[in-house]
Amino acid sequence: MGQGAEEQQETSGDQGFHASEFLVGLGRGLAGALLFALPMQMTMEMWDLGHAMDRWRLMTLMILAIPLLIGIAHRIGFERTFTWREGVRDAMVAYALGILASALILALFGLLDTQDSLEDIVGTIAIQAVPAGIGALLGRSQLGSGGEDEAEEDEPGMGYGSELFMMAVGALFLNLNMAPTEEMVLISYIMTPWHAFLTILLSIAVMHGFVYAVSFKGGHALDAATPWWHALIRFTLPGYVIALLISLYSLWSFGRLDGAGSMPVLMSMIVLGFPGAVGAAAARLIL
Structure with missing residues (x-):
């Protein structure tokens, strides 16, 4: 029974560690979304495209972003080790962070006018969310602690x-x-x-x-x-x-x-x- 209790405690400790890593990854992801997408969030052409871009092309871009984010997440997601299922989770979280960061920054700059239609507001956020979502995942790669163990985990053979x-x-x-x-x-x-x-x-x-x-x-x-x-x-x-x-x-x-x-x-x-x-x-x- 002593050995079983020790194994259970180790498993519980590992799960807590991974949860901690995931939360740290969220912070880095939000920072990455801001760092990598801010130039586009402050570009006039991107604001205009949110209103004028063909909706089918915008939808195509958003749909293509999903497998793209999943592939990146499987490579460098929010945790050091993960399965494809966890990669899908990380991709969806990154997309959500991209949407959240884009909406907050655009609203802060007064670019989401309440006089605009809902379609235009959604389009303005959606076009920014794709690069912001990519930035959220790149955040773990670029904003990591730089520790030796992490570096080894981040560079598996491709x-x-x-x-x-x-x-x-x-x-x-x-x-x-x-x-x-x-x-x-x-x-x-x-x-x-x-x-x-x-x-x-x-x-x-x-x-x-x-x-x-x-x-x-x-x-x-x-x-x-x-x-x-x-x-x-x-x-x-x-x-x-x-x-x-x-x-x-x-x-x-x-x-x-x-x-x-x-x-x-x-x-x-x-x-x-x-x-x-x-x-x-x-x-x-x-x-």
């Missing part, structure tokens, strides 16, 4: 598909900051094809250099026997293609491609693909 997924997350997060702005379209009209070609080369070089060449913390050192082009073909080029596709979706989602011809669409995608590539590369380092 499969190839997981690495591509995290690159897509990084590209989307940075694209959500840039795609709503008029400057993306303006730059694409100013640029010549030579500018676009050089932007593509720079985007690929930055992606590859971030992770392999300049030895950032979290970077991936290449084995001496591995040829330099192996990582370029296996990770960097697929990552850049992902960044371009995410950029295309972001521009379409925010209506920046409506009525545009094929060349302006291509140029806009290349322009937005540059910050998308930076975000994709950074995601492999920090997540």
